[in-house]
Amino acid sequence: MGLNVKNISYRYGKREIVNDVSFVVHEDEIITLFGPSGVGKTTILKMIVGMLTPQTGTIEFTGESTRKNTLLVFQDYLLFPHMTVAENIAFGLKMRHVARAEIDQRVQEMVAEFQLEGLEKQYPAELSGGQQQRVALARAIILRPKLLLLDEPFSSLDSNLRQQMYEYLQRLQAHYHFGVIMVSHDQEEAFLLSTRVVVLANQRVQQVASPQELYAHPANRTVADFLGCFNYLTGEVNGQTFAVAGSQLSVNNPGRLQGTATLLVPFVTQVGLTTQGGLSATVQQVHWQPAGPTVIFDVAGQQLKLQQTNFSRPLKVGEQVRLTLPAGGQLLPCQ
């Protein structure tokens, strides 16, 4: 079961909403469509469920997945305001003319699963945001979808509730076995939940990769900028060697760049101190943080910010140090 999205595009009038987007969803995966607002993430979900028709390209459901068992949970839940919690959950089964007794039994299962006991006769307006979220999920999951589409499902919840809902989603997915395509612009959420992330920018797919891969090797400057967690050090590259501030660093250069290039150094990376070799830097600022100090260095006029550092000794502002960066850093063409 899964989904194969091939080269889909959508325009509204003269405005390009989605351009040549392709990605694949495999069985039991959680895929996040990740990108800034207005990049066409929700439009992609609407095309997948058939609310919009792509002007070019195709959407193929594979295995047990079909459009009928693909359900969308909307960003603002869209619980029917004139129906109780139980009626909302039962809605899809009722529309499928399932027997009353079976509907009642399955609604009770969902009520127990989503911890909605006692709220069955309440109306959506009488529920908290978290409860509404759970009803919206229950209303979809009672129909046993093979593919669940979630449009920024946790954006209106506070951080505590979000954590609970993340666990909920993972538990539900393991129990009911469905693929998930989720829209998010929250990096932490995307990294925490996703099997793979589809990074969208400028109406196009920029990269499809696992969170680890994305963090370690962003495909281009647009992805790196959007992730917003990298230092950019400009230097000269020659083969697998990158020269900056008089230091020679070993880098990953699959694009065989030559001359001036940019080295990506994640804010959170394993950096140590050394007395010989390494990258020469001056400590500019030190800020205490619970997970380890954030230190800002000056590297030959370029800023290098490192978070959650774990140096062998405390650093002082103005101090000259030599840093050991992990080998195989990602290089990008200089902008």
Added chain:
Amino acid sequence: MKKRHLLLILPFVGLNSVVIIAALFKSLAVSLGYYPIIGLNEVTLSYYREVLHDHYFVQSLLYSLYLGLLATVGALVLGLLMALILERVAGRHRFLARLFAVPITIPHIIVALMIMQLLSQSGLISRLAIHLHLITSIDDFPLLVNDRWGIAIIVVFLYKEIPYVAVTMLAILRQLRGSYTTAARNLGASRWQAFWHVTLPLIQPTLCTLFIILFCFTFANFEVPYILGNPSNETIALTIYNQFLQPDLQSRPAAFALNTILSLFCLAVTLLALLLSRLLPGGKDRYVK
């Protein structure tokens, strides 16, 4: 409530007290036989009894009810149907929705005159039919104006009220289309199921409000039945008007009694419609935050 708030609502209260409550009080007093100007000082229900036992008055009441209900229900059903059609096509043809709103701006009296020119036996359609040899004389053309069934009156009301209902409902349907209707369709509802289980309950309070506005208007309308009605089939508004035109002031209490009955009838229909709306799915206040 603060004094400042009381001051702010004073113009509204003042206007209603003077114009509506005072007029109603006067109407009620005269209908109960208290009309000192012609020497009637005793309070009595005899004018109400007289009016309610008079076959002619009851007939005009029933005729008004027939016109009001037929025009209102017709306008609501056809207006909603138009709104549903416009909602589907007006995304591509926005001018259609604007064009459809034009009749709202034309006064009822003008529409009544237009319909008379169009539908009467000597009207445009009749003459066109003769010209096309469909009929041989204007007498062959069916009586649609000043007829006993009030066809022309109903046509005027429908012409005016269908766009009013359609334009009002269109805005709500557009909102629902982008939200709840779409959610229902995504959960497997057919187009009809989504309409019946989701759209209709959510729009029924608005339909109820429109029913009240349109029914009270058409039930008590004066100028349209005056121009296009049948003299032997008067509406209650015309009956009251004729009573007021009587030079004999003794007929005033009965006219005021009819006036009060008309107002109470509208009030009763309003309360009944609100109660019905509340009992139907989508009518409870609980679901509104």
